[in-house]
Amino acid sequence: MLFRFMCAIFLGLTTLLAQADEKVAPVAPVADAKPPLKVASKDGVSLEDIRLFTTVFNLVKQAYVEPVDDKTLMQAAIHGLLAGLDPHSEYLESKAMEELSEDTNGSYVGLGVEVMASEGALRVIAPIDDTPAARAGIKPGDTIVRIDGKLITSENASQAVDMLRGKAGSEIVLSVLHEGASAPLEIKLVRETIRVASVRGRMLDPGYMYLRVAQFQSDTGAELKRIVAQLKQKNGTPRGAILDLRSNPGGLLTAAVEISDAFLEDGVIVTTKGRLKEADLSFSATPGDMLAGAPLVVLVDNGTASAAEIVSGALKDHGRALIMGRRTFGKGSVQTVLPLDESHAVKLTTARYYTPNGTSIQGTGILPDIELADLKLTARNAPAALISGERDLPRHLKGDQEKPDVAKPGDAAQAARDQLDDYALGEALNVLKSMAFQRKPVMPAALEKKG
Numbered sequence: 001m002l003f004r005f006m007c008a009i010f011l012g013l014t015t016l017l018a019q020a021d022e023k024v025a026p027v028a029p030v031a032d033a034k035p036p037l038k039v040a041s042k043d044g045v046s047l048e049d050i051r052l053f054t055t056v057f058n059l060v061k062q063a064y065v066e067p068v069d070d071k072t073l074m075q076a077a078i079h080g081l082l083a084g085l086d087p088h089s090e091y092l093e094s095k096a097m098e099e100l101s102e103d104t105n106g107s108y109v110g111l112g113v114e115v116m117a118s119e120g121a122l123r124v125i126a127p128i129d130d131t132p133a134a135r136a137g138i139k140p141g142d143t144i145v146r147i148d149g150k151l152i153t154s155e156n157a158s159q160a161v162d163m164l165r166g167k168a169g170s171e172i173v174l175s176v177l178h179e180g181a182s183a184p185l186e187i188k189l190v191r192e193t194i195r196v197a198s199v200r201g202r203m204l205d206p207g208y209m210y211l212r213v214a215q216f217q218s219d220t221g222a223e224l225k226r227i228v229a230q231l232k233q234k235n236g237t238p239r240g241a242i243l244d245l246r247s248n249p250g251g252l253l254t255a256a257v258e259i260s261d262a263f264l265e266d267g268v269i270v271t272t273k274g275r276l277k278e279a280d281l282s283f284s285a286t287p288g289d290m291l292a293g294a295p296l297v298v299l300v301d302n303g304t305a306s307a308a309e310i311v312s313g314a315l316k317d318h319g320r321a322l323i324m325g326r327r328t329f330g331k332g333s334v335q336t337v338l339p340l341d342e343s344h345a346v347k348l349t350t351a352r353y354y355t356p357n358g359t360s361i362q363g364t365g366i367l368p369d370i371e372l373a374d375l376k377l378t379a380r381n382a383p384a385a386l387i388s389g390e391r392d393l394p395r396h397l398k399g400d401q402e403k404p405d406v407a408k409p410g411d412a413a414q415a416a417r418d419q420l421d422d423y424a425l426g427e428a429l430n431v432l433k434s435m436a437f438q439r440k441p442v443m444p445a446a447l448e449k450k451g
Helices: 002-018 047-063 070-083 094-105 157-163 220-235 253-263 307-317 410-421 423-438 445-450
Strands: 090-092 107-110 113-118 121-127 143-147 171-177 185-190 192-195 199-205 208-213 240-244 268-273 281-284 296-300 322-325 333-339 345-354
Touching: 047 070, 070 090, 090 094, 113 157, 121 157, 143 157, 199 220, 199 423, 208 220, 208 423, 220 253, 240 423, 253 268, 253 307, 268 307, 296 307, 296 423, 307 322, 322 423
Parallel strands: 208 240, 240 296, 296 322
Antiparallel strands: 090 345, 107 192, 113 121, 121 143, 143 171, 171 185, 199 208, 268 281, 268 345, 333 345
């Protein structure tokens, strides 16, 4: 009886895959490649495989130390089926589906850290700006080995991700092993409602714009354009801009395409290729560069992943931007959410993506044009000089351009702090200014007529 029951389940699963276009439609895709539709399996499930499965199923039912019901075992089997494929494919029950929707919309309760289960622990892909995880000093590449004293193993790593969430105001203790450290640190954090502002922007120096994209949500493209328009209206057309994608864990493919398109006039942005024809897609830029060709520097690090790598790869391959920082994470795959019913879905890796020149960055990441170490500058503690120039000498001749000392304006003061607090940003600004000076200036119309 049980054998016939299991045969029916396997036949039902293969039928579901074979008729996915009739019974499954994508919702809230993590990456907007179309879902796999008609799957015709050449390698059918053998009778021996079914017999082996039912034998193990029976052994667990009969001999496991505690009773386990059939539904629990079947749920575990489905989880295991997907967990054995790759780190990003998974079975989603109602709670996980809600959490995925919250992530892409930018509001949820938790710590503000993107993690993945790897080798019996949780590896930090990236903390999100201004969240408990970021404020506690958690960095890309860190490893979470315990949560509230409970050791994370290969068996419970997937479930451990859920432990990071909870009620707002509740405490959690993480044992975090920083990259290169020999022993983990105990870090106490308080969960809070995370409302991620996916885009922020300001002027670093007169003429030089700073744009920070923390993750790719459904409204990220529109938000970037709105912020750039505001800065341009207040400060004029920029001479250059820095796009900061450090510790950006990715998000929606459509948002990555929008961001890339905002800086490109034409050409391919990204292509996706899978086993099925429906997964083979190509996205191209439309005319209109919101910076009008002004130099662009993109900052990346080992927490720059997925959709953030799509943007970096597109701008690099087209020669539109100089990439600075550290090698990126290397997630070059596309996941699609396939609903099974109202409260269950499968998030399945359906394709690989390729940068405009046909490169897959899966596992290798994007190597920056200029590599930067993970450093922090400090102000040199030296005695103040009594005389720093001609203007400090008594009775010196006043220069035509000499002005009295005034306090630094807010933007200039912030730029000075940036140079100390953020080494990579300071270096990027220096390179950006060099690129802007090398750019051929636009000749005023009056001078063109005279010539």
